Each structure stands twice: as structure tokens, then as C-alpha cells.
Amino acid sequence: MDLQVTEITVLPGKDKNGETEHFDRIVIRSGETLAIVGPTGSGKSAFINDIEVFARDDTVTGRTVLVNGAIPPDDYVRDPAKKPIALITQNTKCLADLKVAEFLEMHVRSRKIEGDEIISETIALANEFTGEKIMPEARMTSLSGGQTRSLMVADAIFVGSTPVIILDEVENAGIFKDRVIEVLRRYQKAVVFVTHDPLVALMCDRRVVMRNGTVVRVIEHTGEEEEALSVVKKMDGILCRLRERIRAGEALTGGVQAL
8 A cells, every 4th residue: 555554533413413522633544443432323333434434524423534643645545455554344245156265266366466474473373363264265155253254354454454443243243352453463554343242342542432323431441450451361261262162072061160
């Protein structure tokens, strides 16, 4: 991409009563994570849609989205190949009946990337996000939800090299959330999570609280929630281990000791 994206800025719009939202601006920079939280119907999807389409006070919310502090180029909106945002949802599916390696090879060619190792590296990274191993010869249409989302995240990092990634409730697919966040930070991606998951919300640098279609609060990660985060990590670890054991067909006998 000609323009290196270092930050995305969301400027306030209007609430359902026509009042200006109660925030000055929300900026997410490379390597930062932002969680969007709130009850169903609170406006989370509209918030990420504004980012994904680079709203210019032309959506129902009236928000404006800037790239590096300015209105983004028109081709960011019109040309999918130049769009610096990857949106991955829990409903993401592949309709092409290709093998995993063939799917990635097609994307690599379209991006004019040289070197075959990127395909194996992408699959290897995807397998760090899911307990269900992805094989190069597997058909894309046969992948589970967790495998598909894991592959799409790895693809956005290595092949698409997308600077901004939006993940919409992908934790429901059973991916290793803490590992995903760790890797995305390491590769300096600006990441937006729409989530109901306490672990994801607490691990993010900031979380935007939505209610009735508007932003009601922005909470910074200051370290005051570290104790809560530690407890949630332990609980999530137990649930992950249980999920993998149940998938493996184990019987959880032995009471509490079985956990």
C-alpha cells in the first residue's frame, strides 16, 4: 500500500436523540487493541461498520473515520485490493472448494508476493490459534469455524499484510484468544474486537462501551484490573482444557480434580 496506516481515528456522531456522542475522538494505533462491548442491539456492529466503510458523516450514526488523521483516499473505499482493513466475523466462510494451500497460493499470487514459504508459514501460524490442526490438503469448505477464523487471521497477517484487523465475536469459534492478541500485537496490527468475552475485553488496551446505539464510555487499561484479569485467565484456561479434553472424547471423572 502506498500509504502506511499508523492510526485510525473515529470522530463522534449522534445518538438516537440527535445529541453528539460523549467522546472527543477514539484513536487506535498500530500495535494497539480496542474492545467494543455492550448488550445485543447496543450499536457494536454499527461502530465497526463505520470503521470498515470509512464513514464520512454518511452513515446512520453520523460518525467520521480518519486514517493517519485525514480523510482516507477514495480507493480505500472503492478498491478491495487497497483496503487496509480485514473484517473477520463468526460467519466468515469460504465458498470456493479449494484446498487450503491452493486458496493461500491464489491470494499470494493476487498480491504478487514471491516465495513459497509464506504459505507454510501462514498455515503454521493459523495452527497456533486453533486446537484443530489445519492441513494444507484440507478443503476450505470442510474447515470448522475455528479453523476458518484462525486461517483468516493468519492470512491477514502474512499474505494480506493488513494493518487494521476487525474481529467480530470470533471467540465463539473456539480459537485461542490470548495467543491471537499476542501475535497481532507483535506484528503491530491495529485490532478492533467486538466481544462479549471477559478475557478479550480485559486484555485489550481500551474498551468502548456501547448502549442504545452510542458510545457511553471509553475505559483505558490502567493496570487496576490486573487482579480481575488474572482470575479470568485462570478460568479461561480451565475452560480451554476442558473443551480440548471433551473434543478428544475423554470422560471428566474424578470431580474437581478432573479440572
